[in-house]
Amino acid sequence: MSITSNSGISIPNDSLAQANKTTLVQIINELASELSEVKSELSDVREDTDRLSREVADTRGKVSEVREDTDRVWKKLADTNGRVSDLEENGERDISDTSKSDNNGSNNEGKHTESTALEQVVGLPDDVAMNSLSANQKRARSIAKRVDEYGKSVPAGVAITSSRMRDILSGLEDKRVHRQTVQRVMDFLKRFGDGHIDTKETRGGKTVTVFSETVVESITSVVTGESREGVIPTII
Secondary structure, X not given: OEEEOOOXXXXXXXXXXXXXXXXXXXXXXXXXXXXXXXXXXXXXXHHHXXXXXXXXXXXXXXXXXXXXXXXXXXXXXXXXXHHHHHHHHHHHHHHHHHHHHHHXXXXXOOOOOOOOHHHHHHOOOHHHHHXXXXXXXXXHHHHHXXXXXXXXXXXXXXXXXXXXXXXXXXXXXXXXXXXXXHHHHHHHHHHHOOOOEEEEEOOOOOEEEEEOHXXXXXXXXXXXXXXXXXXXXXXX
16 A cells, blocks of 8 residues: 655655664654753763762861861960969069068169060970961960061060061061961960060051050060070960
């Protein structure tokens, strides 16, 4: 049996069925190929998702470590504040004892008896400081140990601008130090200075750390070893 087309050509039914079958197979093959591509893309998406999940997990772990480190630093600072209070009380007693000795004609005139927390930090042995101090505390110690060299003499004592301090720290570490890091170092110096170190702003808008002449002399004595007996190394 055959079918006559509009053009008058007779086409056998079996030929038409074969043509339809061939077209259907082609369509199925194309769909199978598209499905394979979709599966491949889906596999890539799953891999990306797994990778992102691992990165998120790693980030959360790092955040947790940072929080633990921050808690450790604050605990050390709290311990430092407690030690500073003890040192202040001991310093007051030492001054009182020295005054009594002077009144009795002793030869202790001129002996250094008051000790700031910064002097305690500067007086630490290098290996102890390396293992006991935080990164910014070590930076503050480095600045303090050579304050007479790094700073500039002013009426209030010795001053170091934040930009100068940043250049010094960058040179010591062979990399550019962030401004936030410099600010934290200045905060440590002021805190450890027990009132002998202050942070001020000049008329030109520059931030400076000012060391009193008294604390500069005391720190210099500790560094040169002239007042080792008057400084009790403190682990922070």
